[in-house]
Amino acid sequence: MLMFCGPFYHFLDKLAMNVTYSFKGDTPLVDTMVEFLREFRVLGSHSSYQSLSGHKEKEYLGAFGEPFIPEFVYTALRDIQRFASMRRGHQHDAEEFLGFLLDELHEELVRVLKKAGGMIENSPAASDTSEDGWLEVGPKQKIASTRTTAIPESPITRIFGGQLRSEFRVKGGDKSVSLEPYQPLQLDIQSPQVNTIVDALKQLTKSETIQGNFGTTKGAAATTATKQVFIESLPPVLILHLKRFQYDNQGGTQKIWKKIGYPLQLEIPKEALGPKRRLSPQGNKYKLIGVVYHHGKSASGGHYTVDVLRQDGKYWIRFDDTNIKSVHSDEVKVDVDIKISSLAGKNGTENEDGWETVSNDVGGAVNGSQVYGKDSKVAYILFYQWIC
Numbered sequence: 001m002l003m004f005c006g007p008f009y010h011f012l013d014k015l016a017m018n019v020t021y022s023f024k025g026d027t028p029l030v031d032t033m034v035e036f037l038r039e040f041r042v043l044g045s046h047s048s049y050q051s052l053s054g055h056k057e058k059e060y061l062g063a064f065g066e067p068f069i070p071e072f073v074y075t076a077l078r079d080i081q082r083f084a085s086m087r088r089g090h091q092h093d094a095e096e097f098l099g100f101l102l103d104e105l106h107e108e109l110v111r112v113l114k115k116a117g118g119m120i121e122n123s124p125a126a127s128d129t130s131e132d133g134w135l136e137v138g139p140k141q142k143i144a145s146t147r148t149t150a151i152p153e154s155p156i157t158r159i160f161g162g163q164l165r166s167e168f169r170v171k172g173g174d175k176s177v178s179l180e181p182y183q184p185l186q187l188d189i190q191s192p193q194v195n196t197i198v199d200a201l202k203q204l205t206k207s208e209t210i211q212g213n214f215g216t217t218k219g220a221a222a223t224t225a226t227k228q229v230f231i232e233s234l235p236p237v238l239i240l241h242l243k244r245f246q247y248d249n250q251g252g253t254q255k256i257w258k259k260i261g262y263p264l265q266l267e268i269p270k271e272a273l274g275p276k277r278r279l280s281p282q283g284n285k286y287k288l289i290g291v292v293y294h295h296g297k298s299a300s301g302g303h304y305t306v307d308v309l310r311q312d313g314k315y316w317i318r319f320d321d322t323n324i325k326s327v328h329s330d331e332v333k334v335d336v337d338i339k340i341s342s343l344a345g346k347n348g349t350e351n352e353d354g355w356e357t358v359s360n361d362v363g364g365a366v367n368g369s370q371v372y373g374k375d376s377k378v379a380y381i382l383f384y385q386w387i388c
Helices: 006-018 028-037 054-064 071-078 094-116 155-160 197-204 275-279 338-347
Strands: 130-137 143-152 162-170 175-182 185-188 208-215 221-233 237-243 245-248 252-255 265-267 285-295 303-309 316-320 323-327 364-366 369-371 378-386
Touching: 006 028, 006 155, 028 071, 028 094, 094 143, 094 155, 094 378, 155 237, 185 197, 197 221, 197 237, 221 275
Parallel strands: 143 175, 185 237
Antiparallel strands: 130 143, 162 175, 162 221, 208 221, 237 378, 245 252, 265 285, 285 303, 285 378, 303 316, 316 323, 364 369
């Protein structure tokens, strides 16, 4: 999937042409990704999806070459500590693996930049952290204490990293603000009110009431506080992780089979944005460039497939192990009938127009109810690229 991510691909391509060998030894995973990139060649574009029908499609897709096993990738991962729990031949969670991969690439690049004496700025996303604080003046000259998690910047954080703004208010006291990195953005989809990723983004910023004993600047104690999260900054490539696995005291980890709608072009709702981003002239529109699907009951089992948009934007390609085929964009996007989806969630019944299902011998959970049905899939990770 990452090889179809324009900014990431171009970064590796420039690296391969300019500085690959100078990094040898210090950046084993970066070197491996560059080597992996070289296994693929750029193909010519077709004017339309229709031009790839029948024999022409097989002939054109055959130009991708024969399937191969990237032994050098497995070898590199085996020697990296954070991948120690992942064994070859075993199913692992795709989102967890993606996180490990991006974090390791980030850390390798930070190390080599420090060694080379390059300038490393603080970034809104990644790992090694420190905290800085300042006072922020808001509307009506109200002051808020603001704390941010500052981390070294790398090409990885510049491509995939964003920042969340968490506002904490106590009645009778000042507002405090925390800025923290995200990569990817985690979206809770469990609520019956969440039927699309736009719903999930709005749900992310829903105000939460917290009970406790909170001190105030006036000396009095408060028992209620509110917490609200906003998106402070957006990256060039926005990765959305749909949280499909939840823990249940009775049934253990269960998968949410609920169908979530997502468009080919996404505009981040203003309600989800922090005040700074909301007033920025920079646009908040993204185009869908990839979908990772999960088939099966649990994160440690089942099967993953991927749909990717070619970088020229002409058509989509579906990868299912060694099976590769072109697909129309209508087969990628998901539209949800909100009335049907809400009814299915309320009644706890299976409805193919609102829910995804699995094979007859596998049970999954939909808002606490068991479902059985034909083999199917659900979107698990979405990749969006900023357009304007």
